[in-house]
Amino acid sequence: MKAATSARTWVTDGHQDRAAMLRAAGADFLAGLRMHELWLFLGWRDVQKHYSRSVLGPLWLTLSMGVMVAGLGVLYSQIFRQDISSYLPFLAIGFIMWGLISGLITGACDIYSSAAASVRQVRMPLSVYVFQFVWRQLLTFGHNFVIYILVAIIFGIWPGMTGLLFFPALLILILNGVFAGMILGPLCARFRDIPLIIASVVQVVFFMTPILWSSHMLPDRAVLLAINPFYHLIEILRDPLLGQPALLQNWLACIGLTILMGTIAVLFFARFRARIAYWA
Numbered sequence: 001m002k003a004a005t006s007a008r009t010w011v012t013d014g015h016q017d018r019a020a021m022l023r024a025a026g027a028d029f030l031a032g033l034r035m036h037e038l039w040l041f042l043g044w045r046d047v048q049k050h051y052s053r054s055v056l057g058p059l060w061l062t063l064s065m066g067v068m069v070a071g072l073g074v075l076y077s078q079i080f081r082q083d084i085s086s087y088l089p090f091l092a093i094g095f096i097m098w099g100l101i102s103g104l105i106t107g108a109c110d111i112y113s114s115a116a117a118s119v120r121q122v123r124m125p126l127s128v129y130v131f132q133f134v135w136r137q138l139l140t141f142g143h144n145f146v147i148y149i150l151v152a153i154i155f156g157i158w159p160g161m162t163g164l165l166f167f168p169a170l171l172i173l174i175l176n177g178v179f180a181g182m183i184l185g186p187l188c189a190r191f192r193d194i195p196l197i198i199a200s201v202v203q204v205v206f207f208m209t210p211i212l213w214s215s216h217m218l219p220d221r222a223v224l225l226a227i228n229p230f231y232h233l234i235e236i237l238r239d240p241l242l243g244q245p246a247l248l249q250n251w252l253a254c255i256g257l258t259i260l261m262g263t264i265a266v267l268f269f270a271r272f273r274a275r276i277a278y279w280a
Contacts, residue, residue, distance in 0.1 A: 047140070090242065093237070112189040233254055
């Protein structure tokens with residue numbers, strides 16, 4: 001009888017502990033959102049600091065990516081025997097979106113390890129570092145997005161009302177970026193080999209995702225694309241900018257991915273949030 005009572009007490013205490021951790025994580029997340037002026041400023045300062053004493057500043061990113069897109073667009077349009085007027089915009093948008101996606105993944109590994117001193121010394125919601133990181137990536141993306149505008153003008157692309165679908169697609173990507181930061185930030189602070197593994201995996205996934213090549217080139221390998229979450233993210237972002245609505249299956253896959261990532265991120269962040277200061 002006493003053993004059964006002790007078991008029930010242990011289970012009850014476990015549920016209460018998990019509930020308390022979830023409440024603490026939720027409070028941290030909301031407090032971080034309320035401090036938006038801080039992480040907006042810190043993210044902007046990070047970009048400025050990285051390009052201090054530079055003439056063009058962050059526009060060097062735009063220039064380097066623009067040169068790469070132009071060179072690869074001409075080369076691969078010949079290799080794949082594609083019309084450059086349709087292939088170059090396809091490639092340009094794919095490169096821009098992949099730059100944001102890969103930046104959110106690989107950069108998330110250093111969120112807390114790169115800010116170890118602040119994490120240990122400044123009492124502040126830990127979610128602020130995640131928001132600061134995602135905002136910094138969006139600023140870089142904004143500079144690279146100029147390439148799409150130039151390509152659209154040169155090749156006469158006008159997405160029309162369909163282009164508005166880009167904004168909910170970008171919101172889905174941002175949410176997944178936040179969730180990735182909540183998972184990879186603490187995890188990579190604890191295990192320092194993981195960032196190297198993730199960087200290698202991202203390089204491989206780049207070639208497995210239709211960025212240089214189109215999904216229409218693999219009609220008999222549709223299952224390989226269906227299980228690639230990056231394919232679905234790229235499609236819902238790229239198709240509206242080309243004036244083409246993304247397939248419903250792409251949207252459903254991305255929504256499902258966001259729900260899954262959000263669930264894992266909340267549980268993971270709640271479970272290990274208190275240990276981040278020791279791991280950083």
